[in-house]
Amino acid sequence: MTNFDKQKLTEIVLYILNKTNGLDYYHVFKVIYFANIAHLAKYGFRMTTDEFCALPDGPVPSILYDCVKDDLNCDKELETMIDKCIAKGNDDAYYFLTAKRDADLDYLSKADMEEIDEAIKKYAYMPYNKLRDISHGEEWHRAYSTSGRKVMDVVGMAKDGNATQDMLEYIRENLEIEEALA
Numbered sequence: 169m170t171n172f173d174k175q176k177l178t179e180i181v182l183y184i185l186n187k188t189n190g191l192d193y194y195h196v197f198k199v200i201y202f203a204n205i206a207h208l209a210k211y212g213f214r215m216t217t218d219e220f221c222a223l224p225d226g227p228v229p230s231i232l233y234d235c236v237k238d239d240l241n242c243d244k245e246l247e248t249m250i251d252k253c254i255a256k257g258n259d260d261a262y263y264f265l266t267a268k269r270d271a272d273l274d275y276l277s278k279a280d281m282e283e284i285d286e287a288i289k290k291y292a293y294m295p296y297n298k299l300r301d302i303s304h305g306e307e308w309h310r311a312y313s314t315s316g317r318k319v320m321d322v323v324g325m326a327k328d329g330n331a332t333q334d335m336l337e338y339i340r341e342n343l344e345i346e347e348a349l350a
Contacts, residue, residue, distance in 0.1 A: 182271035203287035205329030222311035226303030
């Protein structure tokens with residue numbers, strides 16, 4: 169992830185926390201996931217470059233997940249960005265996140281905010297069990313059944329977001345270009 173990608177991801181989290189007045193990280197991750205796949209299906213590119221991994225309770229943005237969970241191997245630069253602007257709960261509420269500042273909307277497009285707003289409406293307050301069940305789409309099942317790191321495929325996530333065949337081909341082509349330029 170580039171520095172810009174990390175800052176954008178931080179601003180996405182802040183945007184969600186500002187809109188919800190704080191939320192547990194499970195729901196934050198799912199809002200990001202569903203906003204990301206809707207964005208993919210509609211516009212053909214990801215809202216965040218963080219890789220989503222299939223964990224038992226559903227997809228998570230893996231780099232963000234490691235930073236929020238204080239994993240020793242997390243991306244230290246992103247962890248610092250997160251720690252500066254997002255408060256983590258204490259004791260029994262360790263999973264609850266609140267914003268220390270407003271999101272910098274210069275990092276988010278109008279399309280980003282529309283998809284996040286829609287995902288907040290649908291998923292931010294959905295009961296855990298229901299959210300867990302609906303986040304286990306076809307791509308989650310494919311990735312979860314693999315051995316090793318259970319990275320979800322971008323095209324597979326777009327399929328789960330009901331992308332058209334033309335959009336799926338567009339996404340494939342863009343991913344090939346990204347890979348060639350990397």
